[in-house]
Amino acid sequence: MDIIKVFSKNVKKYRNKKGLSQEAFAERAGLHRTYISAIEREKRSIALENVQKIADALEVETYLLFIEDSG
Amino acid sequence: MDIIKVFSKNVKKYRNKKGLSQEAFAERAGLHRTYISAIEREKRSIALENVQKIADALEVETYLLFIEDSG
DNA sequence: GTGTGACTTCTAGTCCGTT
DNA sequence: AAACGGACTAGAAGTCACA
Numbered sequence: 001m002d003i004i005k006v007f008s009k010n011v012k013k014y015r016n017k018k019g020l021s022q023e024a025f026a027e028r029a030g031l032h033r034t035y036i037s038a039i040e041r042e043k044r045s046i047a048l049e050n051v052q053k054i055a056d057a058l059e060v061e062t063y064l065l066f067i068e069d070s071g
Numbered sequence: 072m073d074i075i076k077v078f079s080k081n082v083k084k085y086r087n088k089k090g091l092s093q094e095a096f097a098e099r100a101g102l103h104r105t106y107i108s109a110i111e112r113e114k115r116s117i118a119l120e121n122v123q124k125i126a127d128a129l130e131v132e133t134y135l136l137f138i139e140d141s142g
Numbered sequence: 143g144t145g146t147g148a149c150t151t152c153t154a155g156t157c158c159g160t161t
Numbered sequence: 162a163a164a165c166g167g168a169c170t171a172g173a174a175g176t177c178a179c180a
């Protein structure tokens with residue numbers, strides 16, 4: 001599967017797990033709410049720096065966001 | 072550790088494991104040799120699309136490139 | 143075979159608003 | 162709360178000449 005798709009799905013999954021809205025999550029990650037929205041809809045590629053910001057905000061290990069079936 | 076640092080180190084490690092030069096590897100990945108060079112020296116951020124290209128060229132699972140001590 | 147600075151083109155990422 | 166669009170700026174992609 002495509003890495004962007006996997007990443008998008010995992011962001012959405014972990015974000016919902018934490019009960020965060022896109023808006024609240026975007027603020028935690030220091031990113032823009034429309035950007036998070038675009039990521040979850042697979043409309044964008046992402047730079048590694050922001051991958052890390054997102055992982056931090058979700059409080060998960062970075063590599064978990066690239067595993068297809070990471071629970 | 073910083074994700075770019077981890078990624079860089081892993082690219083270098085897996086590339087050397089395969090006995091590929093930066094030049095040969097760059098060609099496999101469809102990227103420029105100086106670009107690979109810059110990545111390995113942590114001089115660049117990278118978008119997910121190229122992360123996948125690199126993982127493909129190295130024939131490793133993408134997530135392995137983000138694990139600090141991934142053999 | 144690799145490191146490096148500089149350069150142009152293209153896209154990541156922000157910010158406004160509307161649905 | 163979230164999808165979506167338009168316009169804008171910062172920064173990544175991609176290449177080169179030279180060391």
